[in-house]
Amino acid sequence: MERQSLDAGEERAIEPKAWRRGAANVANGNASDAVRDQMMRHDPKWATFNSAYINENVGFHLQNAFLDEPTEDSLLAMLSHIGLMRDPRASKNMVPDEVWELMPPDPEIEALKAERVELKGGQFRIKGTENEERIRALTKLIAAKEAQRKKKIQQEYRANYFHNRPTWDIEADGEEEEFVEPAIDLHIPERAQLAEILCNQPDDLSSSELLELRIQAAELMVALCGRRETAKRNRIRRRAQADVTVKEESPGPDPFPLLMDRKQCPHCIGDETLSQEERTFKYCRPAVMYDHFDRKHAQQLGGVKQMSCNHPKCKEEALEFKHLNHFKNHVERVHGVKLRA
Template identity: 55%
Template sequence: MSTAIARHPLAHAPPEHHLDFLQRFTAKERERVVKPASLSAEEHARNRKQLRVVRFVKPKYSVETKINVTGIFRKWTRYCTDNRIGDWKATIQNLARETTMDFFLFVCGNYKVKSWGTSEEYMRQFQQLYTTVTGRYMDRNDSKEVYKYHHNVLVPRFGLRAPNVDGKPVLNVDSLRVILTFNIAYDASTFALERHRIQLAGCYQILCYTGARPAELVDGQRKNPKDGSIEELFGSKVVQSTDGEKELDGATDEASHQLAELLAQETTKRGRPKALCYEDIFMMIVRHPATGNSVPVMAIKFINHKGADNKPKPTIFFFTPTRKLIFCPIMVLIALALHDHAFDAQSLTNASRVFETKVWGPTQSTPLRWKESMLKVPVFRRVHGTTLSADEAMLYSKLNYDMGRQSLDSGHEKPWTPRFARRGAANAVNGDAPDTVRDQMMRHDPRFATFYSAYLNEIARFDIQNAFLEEEKQNELFRMFAHVSLTRDPRAVRDMVPDEVWANTPPDPEILVLEEKRATLKQGRYRIDGHEDEEDIRKLTNEIRTKRAERERRIVKGYREYYFYHRPTWDVEAQARGEVEEEYEEPAIDLVVPERARLAEIFCCQPRSWTEEEISQHRIEAIDLMVALCDKKETGKNSRTRLRAQVGQFIKQESPELCASSEPEPGVSPWGPAQIIGAGQA
């Protein structure tokens, strides 16, 4: 290879690059937004005349706020209809304090409100609805009286609990290691494509390293209601007097019509999904200032934070290669980019080519550009069937469900949410960096001290006892106390209800009543097509199915809580009886897809003795394995089917011979033999 130094900046440029530049420049010139034409003196006069009748300019709400307001709007219209109060708009325009109080009594009694934090949020949304419709802010004295009525009457009447009574769990590096290891090595659940597993690892890492909200990575947008309520409430930017509305409705000439459109709500589009896209990621090779070696680094610019529509606070985070490969987000992003063929350089087809790239010339970095067609494509995308979507971001609901499921299956007491990671990042930075850096990372306004009210770990991370006694502080113990891994039991799984519980669970009286109604309507007939009560029968069937699924979820959740509460007592009593502790063995990695098995071996069995060269070689191998794994699918394993016997005269029972022949062997947790002990056995 030639080592000659190119002193001219265009030495390596293609011969026809100037034509490519001119073509791109011409295309951008055509895309320039044309500024609207200025108004004439007559048009300005007509505009002033129209603005004279404008009583109130509506606040600029975000899309999420508008959806929230339409939610309380539907509750308000139902309240007016059910209680025969009258037209909803006339009622809110002449709103009385007693009507507001009675409305929230209706809301707490007819909707699923468990915390007074939820009811207070409804009250704030109702104030926004009132302002949007009437063009006035709610009277401050009336608002205070409504809040006092809420605290003194509604909270005790409905037993509303205080918010955040369940604590504020926080993740740390040990928690991240557990879920990353479980995700790649022990998760027995299957995905439509194994790329989703790689995407989950990337999401977990970035959430913990940046404190970003999940909607900055994946699609967290809710759909607009289909009843036209958004158009009804926010179709106009202003609230006008009655005479002004008639005047605008009577505008017939084209100029007046154009001026009226200035006051109409316009739809703005982003031109890209509201999620992490390739244009937000800056991948590059830099020259290390100490060693002079070329190393890959990555920067991510987060722009879709909460409130970005009105107060944008773009924040850039840099990432460097980690020595522990399982923690490296750069590897995940490079693997996804290689799988998407997103690099602009055609020679970057595998991990070796990426890591062999050097920094040439007097520059300090060589950016790895993306193809222009990939700039607005989400990095973490959803899967339809067995096909990866070309431009649809992964749904927040999918990320939240998989994170909760994997955390429970890996033995944690409570399901995780992305907020656990955000709290973990904030508490990791707190004290280690200035408050200004922490607030910048969290996108918080320093004036409101949001971190201390919403994100500060409720566990005091300091050995105050030994500090007072002037003795050696137990820092390692307090590091363990402050995070969710303290109560983890790797033998526990998400659904660990014994068969004896399902077999002896009494029937639900509500379900029995519904089944009796259905049996009466069916009149002994099995098929209901063409039945005179077919619609009612199908409605009852759906309601029975929903209630049965809800009850099963409550049993699964309740037994897990029962196990985690009573298992320590069972262990104490067993020790008192002189029983011998059963040795816990780490589970073996048993995977079908060879790429995933090898990847799990590299990530989970990395020794501390690896040299930098060995780490680099395994880093390249791991990226190539992830690229190959993206198109694979793990085969389903035979999971233990539980005998969920439903006691009731309308439940069909299998024959004893069939039940005896089809009873499966007891299953084993992916983290080792689960010690499921019944109360009598303890």
């Protein structure tokens, strides 16, 4: 919810707590404190509402009250509401590439990287070495530091954007900046069709056509529950499109050939709950694919009594294997992918 609200252009992230805060502030003043705390399941003696949930924007027109003038309560109620500032041109990660290129490297991160390089001594494999534990700890620490730095830069850039955006609009002197709809690229067909139905509905729909769209949306939601995305989806490069469209497979080479690339997972390629990009995903090195197979599939396949190859070409033949090594031998001999023994 936080990421979606930021990508929608909200100045502040809307989290689940925001809805609880909204409900509590509506009850505050309209109901007794005891009823409010009971509704929020707060212990009255800890004053949880006043310390964490009360609206930081005071809904009282102090200036007009001091000047003995009529207060503008309706205007204040609107201005003190959450999510007042929204710009559809903003997103969570809106830092331009040229800004990232101009950012100087972090000295602390560079020092940690230099220490890791020195400990590795030019070796790629560190398993069993004297400094293995320290190198792995440095790798985790570097990743955490880089993620923190990236998040901080994104937050500061968004804060600067929303602070200066009104000034930029005034200085534009009436010249409106052309707004381009953000490109949405969905590689799961069911999700793309559902987005098309929900976001691009014609205005002149009849009752029967609207009912048909509702039925299609419900069917797509059910079908989408049977699909899944894996963690590696962020590494799959997808070309941005101007509109949300359903990707149609153009005639071309077989996406699931019998002879696979040695960096492809022989189990994921037959998982129909994944998208085509994830099923045919190629890891950077065979060793990384080996780690993925051993971590995700080896134990699961080892506990199955009747093991079979779920490659699209092998499913038709209904091949069965006695044990995991038998399956690995088949994968190496037929599909050209060698797995760890």
